[in-house]
Amino acid sequence: MKNSKLKAFIPFFYLVWSDDLLTNTEFLTLQKFILSQSWLSNEERENLLSKLAVSSPPSREVVDHWKFEIETVIQENPSVKSLFNLSILLSEMDKIIKDQSAAFVQLEIDLGISGEEAMGNFKTLANTFTSKDQTNNRFEIEKLTQILDGKQAAIIKKVKSVISRPEFAYETSTDTAVYREKVYSWCKTLADENLGNMAYPKQYGGGENIADYFAIMETLSYHDLSLVIKFGVQFGLWGMSVQSLGTEKHYSKYLKDIGSLQLPGCFAMTETNHGSNVKGMETTATYNHKNQTFTIHTPHEKAQKEYIGNAAVHGQMATVFAKLIIGETDYGVNAFIVPLRDANSTVLEGITIGDCGLKMGLNGVDNGTIRFDNVVIPKENMLDRFASINEKGEFESPIPSDNRRFFTMLGTLVGGRIGIPRSALAAAKSGLTIAIKYSDQRKQFGPEGGSEVPILNYRIHQRRLLPLLAKTYATHFALQYVTKRFIAKNESEMQEIESLAAGMKAYSTWNTTAVLQECREACGGKAYLSENRIDALKNDTEIYTTFEGDNTVLMQLVAKNRLSEFRKSFGQMDAMGIINYVYENAKTVISEKNPIVTRKTEDAHLMDGEFHLEAFQYREKTTLASAAKRLKKLIDSGLDPYDAFNIVQHQMIDVAQAYLERIVLEQFQEGIRLIEDQKSKEIMVKMCQLYALSQIEKNKGWYLEDGYMEAVKTKAIRKMVNQLCWEIRPDAVSLVNAFAIPDSCLAAPIAFLKH
Amino acid sequence: MKNSKLKAFIPFFYLVWSDDLLTNTEFLTLQKFILSQSWLSNEERENLLSKLAVSSPPSREVVDHWKFEIETVIQENPSVKSLFNLSILLSEMDKIIKDQSAAFVQLEIDLGISGEEAMGNFKTLANTFTSKDQTNNRFEIEKLTQILDGKQAAIIKKVKSVISRPEFAYETSTDTAVYREKVYSWCKTLADENLGNMAYPKQYGGGENIADYFAIMETLSYHDLSLVIKFGVQFGLWGMSVQSLGTEKHYSKYLKDIGSLQLPGCFAMTETNHGSNVKGMETTATYNHKNQTFTIHTPHEKAQKEYIGNAAVHGQMATVFAKLIIGETDYGVNAFIVPLRDANSTVLEGITIGDCGLKMGLNGVDNGTIRFDNVVIPKENMLDRFASINEKGEFESPIPSDNRRFFTMLGTLVGGRIGIPRSALAAAKSGLTIAIKYSDQRKQFGPEGGSEVPILNYRIHQRRLLPLLAKTYATHFALQYVTKRFIAKNESEMQEIESLAAGMKAYSTWNTTAVLQECREACGGKAYLSENRIDALKNDTEIYTTFEGDNTVLMQLVAKNRLSEFRKSFGQMDAMGIINYVYENAKTVISEKNPIVTRKTEDAHLMDGEFHLEAFQYREKTTLASAAKRLKKLIDSGLDPYDAFNIVQHQMIDVAQAYLERIVLEQFQEGIRLIEDQKSKEIMVKMCQLYALSQIEKNKGWYLEDGYMEAVKTKAIRKMVNQLCWEIRPDAVSLVNAFAIPDSCLAAPIAFLKH
Structure with a gap:
């Protein structure tokens, strides 16, 4: 374009050919505008329209040259703020163009490319404030960490150091059996470090520190979450059920082995048909006064214990929740310790274990189902802190309401x-x-x-x-x-x-x-x-x-x-x-x-x-x-x-x-x-x-x-x-x-x- | 309780011992109430207070008997609506009790057990409207199905029948290799059923029916979603990129084999450093006019193609998006067909394939990374519908703006x-x-x-x-x-x-x-x-x-x-x-x-x-x-x-x-x-x-x-x-x-x- 007056159109040509959003309608708008400008000679008009022929687009070099001309003008006049001002500058301040102000502004409006925003298309190396925003240190990170960790800083540090050991590298196998064993061995290590028994009384080998126990749970959760849940099942649910629902005779017999993971166990409450409404569970524990035993029984398939952690592979015993039956009377839900496997991991007679199989997550935890076919356990296996059976074979409890007793029992298990x-x-x-x-x-x-x-x-x-x-x-x-x-x-x-x-x-x-x-x-x-x-x-x-x-x-x-x-x-x-x-x-x-x-x-x-x-x-x-x-x-x-x-x-x-x-x-x-x-x-x-x-x-x-x-x-x-x-x-x-x-x-x- | 007057207290005793929500405070409230009732003799008062001794709770039988007495009264008087009315009935309409109306009502308020709600505790076998709600058939299911399926009913029926075949039983192996092969073989079956090429032109063996193609995608999605994505990568992304960006010479050479899955391929656009802002990709395709070839190259590790479906195992070719370089000039992103593997699945020289490994889902799809080390391809492999290189080695395009051309190309791929x-x-x-x-x-x-x-x-x-x-x-x-x-x-x-x-x-x-x-x-x-x-x-x-x-x-x-x-x-x-x-x-x-x-x-x-x-x-x-x-x-x-x-x-x-x-x-x-x-x-x-x-x-x-x-x-x-x-x-x-x-x-x- 030798005719400097016509250069006023360059920004518009550049935009319609380069803007990703403009459509055919804009071509038509621009063509109409050119046709309607009476100050253009026929030749000039033809020349301009030729730049808008969709069938023969300008070459890439032409478009690049337009861009170059625009950028040159902007560099010389950095304060230019509107497309029309740009046009005037490109036309070398042509008087005719200056007079067309109203028409050009209307064109901008019709094309929807008015305002400074359109100018953004021509600015290079923009130094926007969005770009400049960046990370900064305005406080001392370690001090904030101290505040978060509080009194548990020492135990948190210890747990972090344990789980950062090489043997705690994440398991990447998709084989569930491999993953479960890895998680089990990690739990062993934690037990060896006296982290599992942290909440138990000192006299049974524990740390008697509940605050530390919770800090351990939280810190372990930076690592594999199957590990945390397996840990929680063993030391929290299984161990704490013995501690909260049992009495001295159970503590001395079990707590130490639970804390050291010598005795892996389960917390068997949920049944297939009763999850949220666990009060309605159907497993029974029938008392036999003659033999001083209970018979644990699953009356039908949907009354099986389900989702029980540690059940599918490792659990040797379980705290089983069941309705206590004495004679004809149902005394509501009570808790009993029931052996599941012998020391060789062989499932005991009358126990049927199912594997919950693949889950959405937590595949390092061996969740399973448990069914009891008239499994007999000795009387002392009743966890008898809130209810017991006296010498005469009668039910005794400081809380006569079955509901209330059950919720009191649950209340002691709220640690989870x-x-x-x-x-x-x-x-x-x-x-x-x-x-x-x-x-x-x-x-x-x-x-x-x-x-x-x-x-x-x-x-x-x-x-x-x-x-x-x-x-x-x-x-x-x-x-x-x-x-x-x-x-x-x-x-x-x-x-x-x-x-x-x-x-x-x-x-x-x-x-x-x-x-x-x-x-x-x-x-x-x-x-x-x-x-x-x-x-x-x-x-x-x-x-x-x-x-x-x-x-x-x-x-x-x-x-x-x-x-x-x-x-x-x-x-x-x-x-x-x-x-x-x-x-x-x-x-x-x-x-x-x-x-x-x-x-x-x-x-x-x-x-x-x-x-x-x-x-x-x-x-x-x-x-x-x-x-x-x-x-x-x-x-x-x-x-x-x-x-x-x-x-x-x-x-x-x-x-x-x-x-x-x-x-x-x-x-x-x-x-x-x-x-x-x-x-x-x-x-x-x-x-x-x-x-x-x-x-x-x-x-x-x-x-x-x-x-x-x-x-x-x-x-x-x-x-x-x-x-x-x-x-x-x-x-x-x-x-x-x-x-x-x-x-x-x-x-x-x-x-x-x-x- | 022989003294019928005192039976007025039964509902309260029953509630404090059986309600799961009442606390010690309620015991105290009730004790205080009893102490303050001057119409009670000392003996009566003692008797009543003995029922509230937390240290010696009533036996379960006593509580059950209370419940029995209450239920009997309610059965005889089903319209009884308040606790106090119940008390009056239990007391056999005792005059003294009747006179205590205000005091008893206040007690109910103090205990927070007033109103009909408390009565709910005594109603048995409640016939609530919540319980009665149930599934009902109020319209013809098949008719609604027809409306949903519309004109695609026939193809939907066909797809459903294919994916219901025994060989489409879900894969349960957690071994990714097994899963990928299963998905691949399913795709083969779908191709054999002429479902893969549904959208392609008839002259290349296709069904030329885009509406049916989308209905196939949707219906397949009732089955395994890895299958759908693998199917979409092969027949949608790979095949449609050839159809949308290529010209006749590409159609006749490739489309039939793509539709039959003879030629598994990839759609290689995303790079590690450029996902959303794909326009900024860095892979280059440098034109060599002398040899009439392009050299495809990955300039650095973060410019590798990433997440590419079909890349890790099955893909033999790929539509690769790269910046076209001619001489010193960058002509923006264009698309090229690049061979990845030979017929024996051996990766070709200059190509490096990585495996994206385990993913959150879709593990039946073999996503991978691809790097090109100066891979030479013939000129005809440029998908040249929107841009081409002429005999003189010059770039030609009906869309001179690189951006606009790229977005036009993307626009044709919007099927995904x-x-x-x-x-x-x-x-x-x-x-x-x-x-x-x-x-x-x-x-x-x-x-x-x-x-x-x-x-x-x-x-x-x-x-x-x-x-x-x-x-x-x-x-x-x-x-x-x-x-x-x-x-x-x-x-x-x-x-x-x-x-x-x-x-x-x-x-x-x-x-x-x-x-x-x-x-x-x-x-x-x-x-x-x-x-x-x-x-x-x-x-x-x-x-x-x-x-x-x-x-x-x-x-x-x-x-x-x-x-x-x-x-x-x-x-x-x-x-x-x-x-x-x-x-x-x-x-x-x-x-x-x-x-x-x-x-x-x-x-x-x-x-x-x-x-x-x-x-x-x-x-x-x-x-x-x-x-x-x-x-x-x-x-x-x-x-x-x-x-x-x-x-x-x-x-x-x-x-x-x-x-x-x-x-x-x-x-x-x-x-x-x-x-x-x-x-x-x-x-x-x-x-x-x-x-x-x-x-x-x-x-x-x-x-x-x-x-x-x-x-x-x-x-x-x-x-x-x-x-x-x-x-x-x-x-x-x-x-x-x-x-x-x-x-x-x-x-x-x-x-x-x-x-």
């Missing part, structure tokens, strides 16, 4: 509801460490003409991972609290603590499922390769939401427990009375539920921990009162309570969730209050803000429905969540490094990329 | 974005069939004294599965629509259809991930056993959200595409102009955004398909306009467009989601409009209502923020979702049976329980 959520927490930490370290190094896409940027610089990627990281930190502090409460529990708190542990088991395991799902997707194809371990983490923990009680069932229990506390307060009040009650109990909050507060959006307010906690507390109280009110109304209207509870199940989940979220936030805030190191405190405060605000954002439908917040506020909160993610991003790698997971456990190659 | 979401849909159907059939038979818990009830009778269980079932039905109709659009596409629609397919790929695969997650949890431990197939379905489809483009990246593209449409309309308008534009375009809706409509909660309105569609459309338009406005503001303020797009990524996801949800609803409604069978239509209308309302419920935060709905309406919608779930529950089993998945494919034992 601490161990599992803590194991889940560790798995979430592993997943986040892998995903965040990868995202910090993995580069993809970038500004026009610039280099590719780490995917963690993308806002959506931050949104996917950082609120989950905050929630995982929050869960860490909450589980520390639950553990402490559990260890220091006394009789009067039992019910509250059992409910809290059940709820936190659901909370933590659901978090882990969500975290690992997001980590898998966020790491793309790499996370699908088993070598990167998201596979194992995800599939092994998948059953955690079912283990130790189905999460949804547990949430119903937690909510019922919350209600039974609440009901005592309002009793027979009418609807108005209940509403008053709620307001009485939420006075601090109510004072805020006025137009000024519901619309308050200053940063200082939104970031205020008190605002967060009040919002959480308000939700907790309101969902509880509302479920109570609804239930009462349904029952008063003549509905069977069973039906009424069914109708409100959905609300009950909200009640439990709001309760747990309040606990988690409260404990995260309390944990932070105790931090002395200033920099650690600052980053934890940010994480706590992110946790609180992202939960409020998740629940914004509820807050808006209730009127506790108005739209202007929930929108401001969304923006703040984005902002916090952006601010935390440079600390993200340090935050996962603070989990201090051994490299040999992490193992995933993508966690160790260096560019 | 139809095949994958349809395969995902089938997997969701399988999961739901297993979970719903199991939940209909699996019984757990029940009313006091009644039998256990199927878990699908629980509201929360319905809530977990039925909205997902509705969404899966909705997705079915939407994917039928996308397939039709894809097959009938013309040039001017390409961009819209590509974007639609990309979006529906994300929509359907995310739905499948959510469905299978819920199915796993809803089926508890049983779903963890591999025999029940949720394992394989979940792990095999897990990568679908990454396959054919990462879902999050695709959603950004979809939104950008929506925006580029939209931008043309508003161009340089100011903020007010944009808002006006939105209102202009949403006139029908705006007329409804008034206090009467935003609060409208009558059933007829909430169930109205027009209301649903308008709500979806309103959300679509508003999110789009709002993202556009925000972007414009950011760019106008001087931000680099790249940074501006990064900031709004979160909103972009909303834009794409709202667009897709509108399409899905619209197509579900349109599909229903065409149904002739009245009963099928009725149940589909219910499912569509459930889909629409549960999506609105999910987005209620948005609707409330926007003011399109008020709290009273979103609350009514929540109730309606519950109600719809309850109403649909009896049809749930029929609705999954209508998918007509062969029993041999379903295979899961839990799907075939009978009580």
